[in-house]
Amino acid sequence: MKIHEYQAKKLLAQYSVPVPKGDVARTPEEARKVAEKLGGQVVIKSQIHAGGRGNAGGIRKAKTTDEAEEIAKTLLGKKLITHQTGPEGLPVNAVLVEEIIKVERELYLSILLDTSAKLPLMIASEEGGMDIEEVAAKNPDKIVKEHINLVTGILPFQTRKLSYGMNLKLEQIRLAAGIMANIYNLFMEKDCSLVEINPLVVSTDGKLFALDAKVNIDDNALPYHEDISQLRDISQEEPLAVEASKIGVNYVKLNGNIGCMVNGAGLAMATMDFIKYEGGEPANFLDIGGGITQERVKNAFSILLSDANVKVVWVNIFGGIVRCDLVARGIIEAVKEKGMNIPPILLRMHGTNVEEAVQLVRESGVNIIFEPDFTQAVRKAVAIAKACEKEDL
Amino acid sequence: MILVNENTRLVVQGITGGEATFHTERCIEYGTEVVAGVTPGKGGIKWEGKIPVFNTVEKAVKETGANTSIIFVPAAFASDAIMEAADAGIKVIVCITEFIPALQEVKWHQYIRGKNCRIIGPNCPGIISPPAKCKVGIMPSYIFMPGNVGLISRSGTLSYEFTYQLTKQGIGQSTCVGLGGDPLPGSSFVDLLELFQADPETSAVTLIGEIGGTYEQDAAKFIKSTITKPVIAFVAGATAPPGRRMGHAGAIITGVASKASEKIKALETAGVTVVENPAEIGLAVKQALQAKKY
Numbered sequence: 001m002k003i004h005e006y007q008a009k010k011l012l013a014q015y016s017v018p019v020p021k022g023d024v025a026r027t028p029e030e031a032r033k034v035a036e037k038l039g040g041q042v043v044i045k046s047q048i049h050a051g052g053r054g055n056a057g058g059i060r061k062a063k064t065t066d067e068a069e070e071i072a073k074t075l076l077g078k079k080l081i082t083h084q085t086g087p088e089g090l091p092v093n094a095v096l097v098e099e100i101i102k103v104e105r106e107l108y109l110s111i112l113l114d115t116s117a118k119l120p121l122m123i124a125s126e127e128g129g130m131d132i133e134e135v136a137a138k139n140p141d142k143i144v145k146e147h148i149n150l151v152t153g154i155l156p157f158q159t160r161k162l163s164y165g166m167n168l169k170l171e172q173i174r175l176a177a178g179i180m181a182n183i184y185n186l187f188m189e190k191d192c193s194l195v196e197i198n199p200l201v202v203s204t205d206g207k208l209f210a211l212d213a214k215v216n217i218d219d220n221a222l223p224y225h226e227d228i229s230q231l232r233d234i235s236q237e238e239p240l241a242v243e244a245s246k247i248g249v250n251y252v253k254l255n256g257n258i259g260c261m262v263n264g265a266g267l268a269m270a271t272m273d274f275i276k277y278e279g280g281e282p283a284n285f286l287d288i289g290g291g292i293t294q295e296r297v298k299n300a301f302s303i304l305l306s307d308a309n310v311k312v313v314w315v316n317i318f319g320g321i322v323r324c325d326l327v328a329r330g331i332i333e334a335v336k337e338k339g340m341n342i343p344p345i346l347l348r349m350h351g352t353n354v355e356e357a358v359q360l361v362r363e364s365g366v367n368i369i370f371e372p373d374f375t376q377a378v379r380k381a382v383a384i385a386k387a388c389e390k391e392d393l
Numbered sequence: 394m395i396l397v398n399e400n401t402r403l404v405v406q407g408i409t410g411g412e413a414t415f416h417t418e419r420c421i422e423y424g425t426e427v428v429a430g431v432t433p434g435k436g437g438i439k440w441e442g443k444i445p446v447f448n449t450v451e452k453a454v455k456e457t458g459a460n461t462s463i464i465f466v467p468a469a470f471a472s473d474a475i476m477e478a479a480d481a482g483i484k485v486i487v488c489i490t491e492f493i494p495a496l497q498e499v500k501w502h503q504y505i506r507g508k509n510c511r512i513i514g515p516n517c518p519g520i521i522s523p524p525a526k527c528k529v530g531i532m533p534s535y536i537f538m539p540g541n542v543g544l545i546s547r548s549g550t551l552s553y554e555f556t557y558q559l560t561k562q563g564i565g566q567s568t569c570v571g572l573g574g575d576p577l578p579g580s581s582f583v584d585l586l587e588l589f590q591a592d593p594e595t596s597a598v599t600l601i602g603e604i605g606g607t608y609e610q611d612a613a614k615f616i617k618s619t620i621t622k623p624v625i626a627f628v629a630g631a632t633a634p635p636g637r638r639m640g641h642a643g644a645i646i647t648g649v650a651s652k653a654s655e656k657i658k659a660l661e662t663a664g665v666t667v668v669e670n671p672a673e674i675g676l677a678v679k680q681a682l683q684a685k686k687y
Binding site: 113115116118119120133149150151188191193218219220223224250252254262263264265266267268269270271273274275276277282285287289290291318319320321350351352374378 | 649
């Protein structure tokens with residue numbers, strides 16, 4: 001789960017990591033009040049779940065409280081489009097109003113889970129303020145990494161190695177070591193998948209601050225952290241994906257016109273890949289998961305149909321745990337509820353209770369094309385989608 | 394065959410739960426020797442009137458000689474169950490449970506270091522060895538057929554799809570293993586490729602990868618240096634957008650290396666036949682086996 005910068009900074013502050021003074025504002029008036037408290041000169045940062053805000057005009061400086069209010073007015077309630085948001089952009093419902101730190105140097109510090117070593121990994125670099133993958137590609141020797149053993153936690157010598165890697169002065173190393181120990185604790189205690197401070201800055205008076213911060217939380221751990229779960233902002237998520245998450249279904253919207261409903265993540269991805277391979281464009285990723293009910297299938301199917309781009313639906317089920325007859329019942333129910341004005345449906349099913357499912361579909365009178373062959377099914381779906389596109393033109 | 398065979402004596406952790414009961418019955422039906430169950434607090438009863446239930450894995454091992462375990466306990470307790478099985482000397486531990494927090498997985502990874510056990514999963518369909526009629530998992534039995542092709546997959550249903558294709562082509566399987574969709578699986582492609590290479594009953598391996606992590610690249614390096622048997626691969630997620638979790642917790646593009654295209658490139662460089670069309674895995678394996686004969 002992603003959280004906003006202002007939420008990430010509150011968490012960091014809870015763990016004694018120095019962050020600039022500031023507060024979140026949801027109206028221009030609130031922004032003005034925060035700016036007043038901070039003496040007028042502030043930076044106003046759009047709060048969205050994506051990077052690239054600065055280049056997109058989402059981060060601006062104000063010299064006076066009037067200006068702060070004015071900038072907040074132009075940012076709030078609009079959508080911000082950055083290179084990470086896609087063409088639709090993300091809504092700015094809050095801004096972070098912060099004091100301006102006079103920056104001497106920009107550094108990089110993060111902790112994440114290294115899946116190869118199966119240990120937390122702390123990464124530091126003297127090249128802050130840019131994408132760390134870019135630094136890794138151009139200047140790999142400017143990156144220092146340390147694996148952290150869970151029994152010992154981060155060790156003093158490791159904090160020194162990382163600090164020297166960031167070219168810190170002796171008096172700053174003590175500060176940096178504290179920050180490292182604290183973000184390790186945050187990472188472990190709140191089940192983060194990433195804590196990234198980019199940039200970590202050295203101010204002109206020699207102090208360290210987390211100028212920007214990104215904290216991602218492991219979705220699997222959310223049930224154990226009520227405080228963190230409350231930080232979820234569904235305005236930053238695709239509305240259909242939010243609906244899907246309510247019923248425990250994985251849905252990711254894509255830009256194509258062939259809607260797919262599949263059981264299992266791997267088969268769902270392969271289904272999308274196959275559509276593309278045959279010259280079509282998938283409209284979504286939808287994995288109905290394992291322990292499904294007829295109700296869940298029906299709701300998942302309705303979500304899929306509510307994407308107006310969908311010209312044809314391909315249901316691809318390999319029933320193991322999942323019973324094909326249950327899936328068929330759910331689809332029939334959804335189709336009957338939606339009425340006649342729905343795209344053609346192509347059904348490929350194998351496995352548990354498939355004969356019963358086919359029978360149910362036939363008897364329902366609902367117009368569903370049954371095609372058990374993998375290749376034939378995808379080709380039919382692509383052909384229908386292309387024919388519909390032509391009609392639209 | 395690897396990992397499970399005629400000598401497998403299975404203990405089911407969490408046997409009294411609904412899903413565990415359903416799948417334990419299916420495993421017994423297939424031919425697996427289930428010798429014990431474990432549910433703390435229910436020690437002394439007999440599951441379905443036939444399998445003894447114990448309070449601890451240690452006791453189950455001592456009383457029944459169980460050497461393999463399958464775990465169905467809820468996510469909050471699954472890491473503990475893995476460590477309990479490892480502590481009791483279980484050699485092959487299959488964890489079906491989904492939604493275990495990644496940092497808990499770090500803990501058991503660290504705990505089992507130096508212990509002589511192999512973990513399959515979590516969040517996986519398990520292991521099946523058709524020639525031995527032994528299933529330690531939740532896969533639909535009827536799609537499998539005894540034979541000489543090994544299969545390793547990160548995804549469950551995709552492994553069913555491909556196994557179905559193999560069986561339709563008349564190609565049987567020695568052992569099929571689901572590694573699971575979590576970011577920190579207990580076993581990797583490399584671990585299982587090593588076992589398949591050493592297994593005289595396996596003549597080729599089907600490898601099913603997906604986006605996220607760099608396990609396929611590790612596999613490619615290992616194949617190049619060590620594996621002499623033909624490997625046929627598919628990598629799912631070529632059309633997945635970056636930064637979005639595609640169902641599996643581990644299936645997310647977080648950087649260049651975790652993309653499908655990078656994985657395919659690495660595997661091809663290692664001499665692996667990578668199939669782009671997911672309907673042609675069965676055919677590709679058939680061709681690879683034929684090419685090997687002549």
